[in-house]
Amino acid sequence: MPEIVFDKVRKSFGAVEVLPPLDLELNDSEFTVLVGPSGCGKSTTLRILAGLETLSGGEIYFDGRPIGGLEPKERDIAMVFQDYALYPHMNIARNMSFALRLAGVSKSEIEEKVTRVAKLLNIDHLLDRKPAELSGGQRQRVAMGRAMVRDAGTFLFDEPLSNLDAKLRAKMRTELAEMRDTIDKNMVYVTHDQVEAMTLGDRIVVMSDGKIQQQGSPEELFKRPVNRFVAGFIGSPTMNFLDGELHTKDGSTWVQGDGYMLPVTGETGQRVSQVATSRNITLGLRPSSIDPDVTAGAPIELHIAVAEYLGAQSVLVTRCGQTEVLAEIASAHRFESGKVRTFGVATDELMIFDRDSGLRL
Amino acid sequence: MQTANVNRLTPYLFLAPAVIVLAVALLYPIGYMIWASFLNWNPSQRIGEAEFVGLRNYMFLLQDGAFRESFFVTIRFAVIVVVLEMCLGVGLAFLLDRKLRGMTVLRTIFILPMMIAPIVVGLMWRYMYHPSVGIFNRTLKSLGLDPVPWLSNGDWAFASIVIADIWQWTPFIFILSLAALQSLPSSAMEAARIDGATGWRLIWHIKLPLMMPVLIVTALLRMIDAFKVLEVILVMTNGGPGLSTEILALRISRTASEFRELGTAAAMSNLLLLLLMLLTLAMFAYTKITEARAARLRARAEKDS
Ligand SMILES: Nc1ncnc2c1ncn2[C@@H]1O[C@H](COP(=O)(O)OP(=O)(O)OP(=O)(O)O)[C@@H](O)[C@H]1O
Numbered sequence: 151m152p153e154i155v156f157d158k159v160r161k162s163f164g165a166v167e168v169l170p171p172l173d174l175e176l177n178d179s180e181f182t183v184l185v186g187p188s189g190c191g192k193s194t195t196l197r198i199l200a201g202l203e204t205l206s207g208g209e210i211y212f213d214g215r216p217i218g219g220l221e222p223k224e225r226d227i228a229m230v231f232q233d234y235a236l237y238p239h240m241n242i243a244r245n246m247s248f249a250l251r252l253a254g255v256s257k258s259e260i261e262e263k264v265t266r267v268a269k270l271l272n273i274d275h276l277l278d279r280k281p282a283e284l285s286g287g288q289r290q291r292v293a294m295g296r297a298m299v300r301d302a303g304t305f306l307f308d309e310p311l312s313n314l315d316a317k318l319r320a321k322m323r324t325e326l327a328e329m330r331d332t333i334d335k336n337m338v339y340v341t342h343d344q345v346e347a348m349t350l351g352d353r354i355v356v357m358s359d360g361k362i363q364q365q366g367s368p369e370e371l372f373k374r375p376v377n378r379f380v381a382g383f384i385g386s387p388t389m390n391f392l393d394g395e396l397h398t399k400d401g402s403t404w405v406q407g408d409g410y411m412l413p414v415t416g417e418t419g420q421r422v423s424q425v426a427t428s429r430n431i432t433l434g435l436r437p438s439s440i441d442p443d444v445t446a447g448a449p450i451e452l453h454i455a456v457a458e459y460l461g462a463q464s465v466l467v468t469r470c471g472q473t474e475v476l477a478e479i480a481s482a483h484r485f486e487s488g489k490v491r492t493f494g495v496a497t498d499e500l501m502i503f504d505r506d507s508g509l510r511l
Numbered sequence: 512m513q514t515a516n517v518n519r520l521t522p523y524l525f526l527a528p529a530v531i532v533l534a535v536a537l538l539y540p541i542g543y544m545i546w547a548s549f550l551n552w553n554p555s556q557r558i559g560e561a562e563f564v565g566l567r568n569y570m571f572l573l574q575d576g577a578f579r580e581s582f583f584v585t586i587r588f589a590v591i592v593v594v595l596e597m598c599l600g601v602g603l604a605f606l607l608d609r610k611l612r613g614m615t616v617l618r619t620i621f622i623l624p625m626m627i628a629p630i631v632v633g634l635m636w637r638y639m640y641h642p643s644v645g646i647f648n649r650t651l652k653s654l655g656l657d658p659v660p661w662l663s664n665g666d667w668a669f670a671s672i673v674i675a676d677i678w679q680w681t682p683f684i685f686i687l688s689l690a691a692l693q694s695l696p697s698s699a700m701e702a703a704r705i706d707g708a709t710g711w712r713l714i715w716h717i718k719l720p721l722m723m724p725v726l727i728v729t730a731l732l733r734m735i736d737a738f739k740v741l742e743v744i745l746v747m748t749n750g751g752p753g754l755s756t757e758i759l760a761l762r763i764s765r766t767a768s769e770f771r772e773l774g775t776a777a778a779m780s781n782l783l784l785l786l787l788m789l790l791t792l793a794m795f796a797y798t799k800i801t802e803a804r805a806a807r808l809r810a811r812a813e814k815d816s
């Protein structure tokens with residue numbers, strides 16, 4: 151279970167630079183999630199780590215040992231692919247045991263390991279089938295199983311759940327979360343689904359355009375995003391962003407914009423009160439910070455467009471001035487479309503971002 | 512009701528003219544051949560004047576040593592060239608499956624022999640095999656070695672036509688296997704690399720098995736073609752010395768033109784045709800079976816989930 155260090159790792163495909171110098175440290179026995187929008191270089195980072203892509207510059211160290219020039223098999227890694235990449239001509243047992251057979255592990259040991267992992271993943275009745283005879287979810291398990299029998303030091307996952315339907319994905323997510331706690335290995339998990347990232351990651355690395363925006367625990371990213379990008383990426387439904395101006399006068403701080411005026415309190419309020427007054431900012435307002443009870447916070451008038459019923463919770467699509475604002479409300483409350491209504495905002499949960507740089511103030 | 516009927520028949524109605532034309536064009540010559548094989552017919556007669564002899568031509572062939580010999584020569588030839596060409600062609604494909612500068616040119620050069628007319632190939636090789644002025648014997652001589660009776664000794668002659676065929680048709684296997692190789696699913700290959708398979712083991716455990724369906728069809732196609740080879744051998748050895756290189760196609764053409772036995776030649780053609788049809792059937796059966804198997808497995812998987 152090595153400590154993995156990316157030291158100024160670069161990757162270009164021809165003239166296209168996908169990863170500008172990237173520094174990243176993955177701690178021993180940690181579940182790290184790489185998350186970011188499509189095309190930001192998550193898979194490339196993982197594939198470089200696996201040795202499937204060559205480095206264009208920089209070096210990767212496993213416990214201080216440079217491994218940039220090593221073949222995948224010399225890196226002691228196992229990987230689960232997005233499309234599972236099972237061997238179509240081998241049955242499930244042989245799929246799972248391929249690496250062990252190549253490594254010359256004894257027959258009895260192979261059998262013991264494959265059976266144990268197959269039981270764990272509930273695929274022990276499928277061992278003599280071919281991949282084409284399995285459903286998507288079963289194939290996904292086999293792909294997991296093939297990695298797990300390896301007993302490798304590092305496990306890599308490239309969007310392993312993205313081809314499953316919503317229900318199965320949620321189930322596998324839970325199982326993975328359980329597995330994470332029982333297996334004491336380095337795991338690096340790529341996804342663009344922030345729910346997966348939040349539930350699975352000990353640590354989340356948010357990427358955009360090949361650059362790391364922020365890394366930290368799920369809670370850190372949710373509560374203290376460094377910039378507007380991270381704030382918008384983490385959390386579901388996504389954070390609302392409203393243009394406005396920041397004002398400080400006589401010890402009180404407030405933001406004011408098209409159709410709203412809200413005091414900023416709590417820690418954020420104290421911090422931003424130091425900043426120059428009348429500054430152009432973007433206000434970040436979590437959908438969960440909006441309450442139908444006006445007395446729960448500062449009032450804001452929202453023009454209700456639609457209510458999207460999600461079960462216990464509903465997402466209200468509303469407008470504040472010209473800007474669309476989402477609110478997450480308990481479904482017990484009923485709202486009429488087309489009406490204007492006053493809501494309460496938890497003012498200590500507001501976030502203030504610099505309009506130009508996007509950095510959180 | 513009526514419209515439903517019309518709708519169901521319409522496709523066949525549109526297909527009918529094409530099917531009829533094709534059937535006549537295909538079946539007429541075959542029917543003609545089958546009819547001819549029941550006749551004692553020489554080229555100076557019109558077909559109507561020939562004597563009907565029933566199965567006598569076939570009975571004759573069953574006892575004819577020369578025919579049996581040429582039948583075995585053909586099978587030996589076809590099996591040997593297909594096996595060797597498969598090994599060489601697939602091997603070459605693995606060798607040249609890399610992204611290097613100049614690969615396209617190299618690949619184009621490799622498939623040139625396939626594009627030359629068989630008669631020309633035959634002539635070319637006959638000159639190269641020439642006992643005194645051919646390049647092979649001249650080279651041997653300049654190295655101080657004894658000349659080889661390339662085309663004048665039975666065993667050497669057989670080897671010589673095998674070599675010429677390999678030269679001409681290995682490229683066919685090569686391009687098909689290269690195409691198969693380059694369209695293999697890359698993620699399975701990457702998974703195998705992670706699992707520790709490199710070099711030979713990657714080829715043996717992953718690439719070859721995945722290419723197998725294409726390779727089997729390729730081999731069958733080549734086999735069917737090898738059974739019909741004529742011009743190259745005709746030009747190089749004309750079947751000799753003795754009967755050592757007299758493949759079926761050659762024997763058929765000689766039976767018709769030299770021995771003037773059109774009926775026997777037709778019977779031979781029909782036997783060859785039957786053999787080729789069995790091979791083709793084997794090929795279709797193979798694809799059908801694999802397809803049916805895949806469909807059955809998919810259905811089973813979907814029912815499960
Ligand atoms: N082999 C390649 N050749 C050229 N460009 C590539 C290659 N592989 C990836 N890229 C480019 O590199 C960028 C990053 O790709 P990458 O696959 O790492 O994205 P990703 O973050 O995994 O996205 P997704 O969430 O869609 O999987 C993309 O712009 C992509 O077009």
Ligand SMILES: [Mg+2]
Binds near residue numbers: 192193194309
């Ligand atoms: Mg990706």
